[in-house]
Amino acid sequence: MIIKTASLKTMFALGIGLLVLQGNSSAAPVPGGTLDPTTIPKYVTPLVIPPVMPKSTTQPGAPAADYNIAVRQFKQQILPTGYGASTVWSYGRAQDVLPANFTAPAPLANNISFNYPAFTVENTSGAPTSVRWINDLVDANGNYLPHLFAIDQTLHWANPPAKGCSDGTNHTDCRTMNPAPYTGPVPMVTHVHGSHVNAESDGYPEAWWLPAAQNIPAGYAKRGRLYDQYNRTNAVPGSAFFTYENNQPATTIWYHDHSLGITRSNVYAGPAGFWLIRGGANGDEFVDDGTTAAANDGRLPGPAPTANGGDPNFDPTFRATIREIPIVVQDRSFNLDGSLFYPANRAFFERLSLPGQPPQSGFTGILNIPYIPVSDISPIWNPEAFFNTMVVNGSTWPVFEVAPARYRFRLLDGSNSRTLNLALFQMNGLVQGPEVPFYQIGADQGFLPQVVKVQTGFATPLPGNGTTPVPVAAPNPQYALLMGPAERADVIVDFTGMADGTIIRMTNTAPDNPFGGFPDIPADPATSGQVMQFVVRAALTQPSDALTTPPQNLVLPAEGPLGAPVKVRQVTLNEEESTQLCVKVDAITGSVTTIFNTPGPTFAATCAAAGGMPMAPKAAKLGVFMTDPVTGVKTMSMPMMWADAITETPAVGDTETWEIYNFTVDGHPIHLHLVRFEVIDRQPFNVLTFATTGPAIPPKPTELGYKDTVIALPGMITRLKAKFDRAGLYVWHCHILEHEDNEMMRPYVVRFNLNMPDLNGDGKLTIADVLILLRQLGSKTPSKFAYDLNGDGKVDILDAVLLLKKVLAQPAPPII
Ligand SMILES: [Cu+2]
Structure with a gap:
């Protein structure tokens, strides 16, 4: 059955043809905290350019690591000056001492490298990097810091208390029946997203660890079930020692927390940063200018910030030279005091309030249902989470002064649930003027085969000989630069020739809801529909600006395709509804109340007969097909749990095609750890018969480079091909973090x-x-x-x- 991951009230409204209830309208900001996003001034804070993470010069213990990176809690001025600073978590060099009441951003010259987002870890293709990751979420007295947000213990999660598992056992990494929010020490483990890495260093979700706090409660496990370290001689408490081979082509990858069942909350608090790989046979040095006879003479916009090169945020002269910048776009919501807002109960997702409590976000209806352990619905988890304020490199709606020159931006959608559809427009006052194209040169895992000129409604591959062909229409006129959560786009923006003072705005027209393909209602144009702004300043021009290659001339050093697969594997994406809680929706107030709460074989029919509907969604799940043992014909999609036996087991060295059948009506950004894959195609299928219903649709030109995350569209088979070339235990999952945290993640083993x-x-x-x-x-x-x-x-x-x-x-x- 297809179930929309919208709030129940919205589903009900859709079902009876009433759209007056809020839910899918974009005429207003999405609900959030107490700070009204429309009151926050835009384009007043300069864009923060992430500096390079400094290597460690002191070691907290043996063995020595290139980087000792701690995650800490501190304050950051995310909102404009005059608003309260936000308490965040992020990474920085462990030896750097944060002063009391430290507020980021701060000059690197003061030996402080803590910032949200974290500084960029620079790597060379083929050169290993070692990191000791330190969970340093402790206060000045060495006591653990609790989470910033309400943590749901009824998901399958890390469970440091190591008791109360739903099956009656007591251990870590299980689902508990305790509906109370968790307030203990926070489990963390770092994953470098897109890293071709040994399994011990991949940041397995059950390989988390707690901070070395002095007051860890008795009986708590300090480490997850599969905590491990690449170098097992590391003895620094509250840490793990990982080694990254970096044996992969140059690209833009990133690091963030990946702890089981709590990733959405940990990442929303801040810890994430870029991990860049340069050099190698497919590096920038092999970019060519196709209009000249010389080999490899193409020159991309640069430089990027370098280690010891200066601080691009506090040194204007150095800042003026920078032409390559990683940019992470995230949605967040805030409270009046500047604190981050993340929903603390299921009612928020339903746009309702809890019975007997003050209305939240002005919601007048009530969600009056029982939760786990009485029903099978988690009390705190929100099936998706959309926020009303756009944060770019750790500032709300920043502005960036640029020279009239070419820039390279490594874009990342770092949101929990939100897909972005980015475009650039010159602004004539408040009126949107001509569109400025993106020239996309790379995807998740390296260069595209051709530069693609991306404008709203068009994605045109360029031949690299100085010419621009007739624009090629995108699959739908709404497509611009589309990025699901965790996807990256390496782009050039050409401001050359623009007059001093020209303003260019980055907009977002993906929906304020899970992306399921276009057409859809764009994000609220007054809030989440705007991202950041550029202002052209002629005085920032550098002599080297004239040396970069126009994007129309670029020939990129992309890799060749993989060979034929030895196996075609079929997997499924599913959403689940309650199998015991039957509810009804009040057509006037939207309030949701229980009709009955009884499991049984006739639950669905009994609920329908009672005029109700199952409470949904309960979880999102990956799965496999059941097949008839005699005929081999597929009989049904079988959703699988995180804890179920491993079903995806490629052998080392095998190339496999994975066919991802999406039975839901949402797109899911599917990410495989370890491997780099080719997107083969997408093909519509019948969700009842599983038969294809139309021709296969080739990937967009911007998906033709190697990738590690792909949007699996609803009702489609999305095919990818990967070579599984390292033995070990890894995971694959949806990168909507709210899905990932509630069963839409599975282990796989090479x-x-x-x-x-x-x-x-x-x-x-x-x-x-x-x-x-x-x-x-x-x-x-x-x-x-x-x-x-x-x-x-x-x-x-x-x-x-x-x-x-x-x-x-x-x-x-x-x-x-
Ligand atoms: Cu998903």
């Missing part, structure tokens, strides 16, 4: 190849490989699952026996 389980990689099968496997039996690491040679979901003596049989079955080696 197993050693059963045909050639050469575990030590010496090119032959010997008893040494068997010994390696035997050593895994007692370990608890994300890598261990790669040794499940017989695919029974366990790594045990049976796998060792299987391997031994293979070793013994080999023909005797020739005697020389």
